[in-house]
Each structure stands twice: as C-alpha cells, then as structure tokens.
C-alpha cells in the first residue's frame with residue numbers, strides 16, 4: 001500500500017527548545033490514523049509542518065508523493081485541514097464561510113451551494129447557517145471548520161483534536177462523516193488525547209513522545225494485546241519527577257476548634 005503521508009527526519013526548534021526531533025511518520029493511504037502523545041510531545045508542530053503551515057528546520061514531508069514545501073499547490077489541492085486554535089472569518093455567517101471557502105477552492109458556484117447545504121445539514125447547523133460565526137459555540141466552530149475542510153473532497157484530511165468541545169451526538173455525526181470519507185479511499189489523520197476514541201476509530205496509530213515517534217503501525221500491533229491506554233502509558237512512561245511531590249497540603253484542613 002502506498003503512503004498518503006510520509007516524513008523523513010522532520011525537525012523543528014523554537015529557540016533552545018527542540019519541538020520535533022527527527023520524525024519519520026508514515027500513514028498508508030485509506031487509513032483512519034491517530035496521532036497520539038502527551039502534552040508537548042510535538043503533535044501540533046508536526047501536523048503544522050506537514051500541512052504547510054509551519055516551515056521545518058530540517059527534513060521533508062510528502063503527501064501523495066508530492067513534497068509539501070517544493071510542490072505546495074499540488075499538496076494544498078489534495079488536503080483538508082482543521083488546525084488547532086482554528087481562526088475563522090468571524091463576520092461571515094456559517095453558510096457564507098462555506099461558500100467563500102468553496103469559491104477560493106475553485107469549485108463551481110452551484111456545486112458549492114449544494115455541498116454547503118448538505119454539509120450544514122449533516123453537521124446539524126442548518127438552523128445556525130445564517131448566524132455570524134462570531135456567535136457560534138466552541139463545538140459549532142469545530143463543526144463549521146470541519147465542513148470547510150471537507151468541502152473540496154480532500155484525499156487527505158488532517159484534524160487537530162477534532163472532537164474537543166463537541167457534544168456526543170455531534171461527535172457521532174463527525175465520526176460517521178469521517179468513516180465515510182475513509183471508506184471512499186481517502187485518508188484521515190487526527191491528533192487526540194482520548195485513547196478510547198482512537199482505539200474505536202483508528203486502524204493506524206502513531207505515538208509521539210518528546211518530539212519523536214516511539215511506536216507506529218496498525219492499531220493491533222501498537223496495542224500488542226493491551227488496551228491502547230496501557231500501551232500508551234507503557235510507551236510514553238512517566239518522567240522521573242512525576243509523582244515525586246507529595247502534595248501533602250492538598251486536602252489538609254485545620255482541626256476543628258483550633
């Protein structure tokens with residue numbers, strides 16, 4: 001199977017801090033892939049470099065065989081991105097946002113209108129379609145962001161924490177939409193801290209820790225007979241300082257009458 005995403009020695013430093021220390025990520029085409037790792041492991045930095053949002057200091061990234069930084073037009077036509085801390089055009093309505101995105105992507109007007117209507121309906125946003133995005137809730141923003149990322153039918157979709165702030169019913173809908181996308185041969189890659197979700201959805205998992213990939217492969221191989229949560233704890237471990245502070249003051253109450 002060919003890889004939809006492949007990186008070689010991807011590297012990024014912020015001042016003294018090495019955020020991504022030589023990542024070789026490989027995600028086969030058609031996968032529903034999870035990128036997991038503790039806070040600060042380098043997931044967002046890695047996804048930002050792969051999607052052309054942040055220039056790497058070293059290494060390379062390819063999508064469907066096209067180099068992200070040498071062939072940006074080919075790459076950007078193929079990908080959809082729901083980044084962390086998504087910035088939206090706040091003074092557009094949800095519907096206008098989708099129409100604008102679709103036109104930017106060069107999709108004919110009639111097709112954009114039809115797709116936007118269908119996406120708004122699937123995301124349960126039809127009633128809020130004409131409300132300004134600035135007035136959307138956190139979950140609604142996530143859903144309109146995802147709708148915008150899906151509009152041009154990307155072959156590789158990147159999602160940074162897509163389920164954060166999304167209610168269970170909407171999460172179920174998102175899951176259905178993403179499953180449908182991967183069933184059509186497209187690839188979905190998302191970062192998450194929720195191991196149950198990754199275990200339930202993904203057939204491929206990459207585990208990052210301290211800027212490196214520490215395990216990667218089909219879900220069953222990474223789990224190795226354990227729950228994914230246990231595999232994660234075993235792989236990532238706890239740092240020596242963890243659990244050292246005894247927090248003896250926490251919960252201590254002055255004795256009554258003193």
Ligand SMILES: Nc1ncnc2c1ncn2[C@@H]1O[C@H](COP(=O)(O)OP(=O)(O)OP(=O)(O)O)[C@@H](O)[C@H]1O
Nearest residue numbers: 014017018019037038039040041042043044045046
């Ligand atoms: N713009 C930046 N300037 C300085 N340091 C940064 C910047 N972006 C990320 N970092 C640092 O790089 C490291 C990796 O951060 P990153 O956001 O990629 O981690 P993450 O795995 O996505 O974490 P989380 O799960 O908490 O979202 C962290 O130590 C972070 O402090």
